[in-house]
Amino acid sequence: MTTTLAGPKALDHPFPDAPATGQAITVAPGVLWMRLALPLSLDHVNIYAIEDSDGWFLWDAGMADAPTLETWEQLLAGPLAGRPVTRLLVTHHHPDHVGAAGWLCARTGADLLMVKSEFLLTRVRLGGLFADTETQDRDFYHARGLSGDATDGILGRGATYIETVAPLPAAYTSVRAGDVLRIAGQDWHLRTGGGHSDEMAMLWNPAARLFLAADQVMEKITPNIGVWPQEPSARPLDEFLTSLRALRDEIPDDSLVLPGHKLPFLGLHQRIEELLAHHEKVCGKIIAASADGPSSVGALIPRLFQRELPPHHAGLAFAETLAHVNTLIARGNLTHDADPDGKYWLRQVA
Template structure:
């Protein structure tokens, strides 16, 4: 790999965050490529030397996409699915079809640390495959793999209280065991290869440039080829929104601004004829259009929230306004970190202020400065996002 790294300055990030994205002004279409999703246990070719494999997962859309790339000495697999028997069976069956012409898996490249993308990487490492990921992905995954407790941490409880959780809902949150990361992700080897922003991977005849960003996950990796292919992981998705949560241990982060900044950087590398190979749903063309559609949806949520915040409310009080329906207690537990992300983003833009009320923050639409108001600084917030991977790495 060539070591040609480019990281954003805080000035670039702040400028990017404050620059409003134009919503689509004409009828713009995102078009699925002419391909039918491959059946479980099979691989469908989407370009020369590139195969699409769809694997079952228990949550979300019920599937995850992984991609097999033909290299000179075997297969490079991008993402793996969860560490579950049915996933491993489906993936090994699909790879068996490619073995005679392409060989075995020599390298596994991971887009980010979420279980449906990284779960079987450790299993492939045991078979002799090299593991390649960003520094932040490896650091977060290793930290979470070593956390074997089922109990909520003090940080998680404090974050829930900060967000407005209280009484019986808080008691249920504390009492309910959380899912252990290690139950869905195989242990990673100590020896791994790190890919950084701006570096390249030569795979077969293609050269893939790494764009490392944040928002959905720490140091999320997107790969852009020199002939119009983009493996986007969960950065840009058709048919669903990218989840943009605030982590409990960094409650002030603005994942929406970080996600938008990364989308702009991807847009600099591609045009709308490029084929996007996403982590879920169907490969498509029109990546920039899809990014604008997702931003327009975020802005619609922001407008609803500003109307909702005419009087002070907690982030959890805003869930119904964000999702336009009443959520179950289980859904509220999963989704309140995304509500905090919207609060932080609107605060960064100076449109809302956070008012401390004991250990909780209530948010209100900005009218005039208040001495006790909490207002985010754009450059500091984004700078922390881009430095998060090194912070995590130091905790190992």
């Protein structure tokens, strides 16, 4: 689930039209932008190919469903034809990015590159290792005020993950923040950012002024920043905001941003400021709502998301609300304590 934001000023879109299915758009010399369809409300994921000295360097893979694999065959026979695929870097463990990676590596012989935590999270989720905690997870959501339908919607996603992510290769190449990848004779600096995922990979090419931002910075939407039952006191929002500030300080504003979803754009610093302001605004709404008296996290959802949410989206909205709550607890604005019945209540700190 993503949240749509309306910026105060339109960003510059040098490529206002998305590539058609099975086609590519050249966004920089030797850099192709392609799209894969998703069976979600966010109906696409962007993928990129960089023409390297010995073949193609690919960025993300899409879901392992039949339409995606068919599109990959069209791409391999079309804009990517005539050169081997040598490397595939997957940005994070979410199925719309890693799903077809194992299939694509087997199909092309490409080496898989991932941040170690993201590779291991994929393996853990493919192994269904969270399934044995479903009773405790259900208790976690119930104690914090999430409805039964929404809890069912969020807990039922484990099987969907396995259905849309192909098995990964037995071996891969680990990459980490600070690495410099040599692609097409240029240095691409690997950066990672938390919040939406554990260590989302991003690539920055100073010479070409290109920033492969994955889901960390996108136009119009902000990625889901969520807290999950495995780590109830996590503070992913803090990680996300810290990452955004670091990107603003390091990457020039005139860089072309190539995001995981939506359109490429210019105006990185403006977009980062909009994202920072959005999440601070959400924090302010939570503080204001808590002034009315003790509240559960679940009860805040209608105050923050003023539209009807299907069960799965309500579960994601809960995860994002709790992420903001945990940041406000750390800042000293709220407390979040259990009563004798095990129910958790938020209270504003006077």
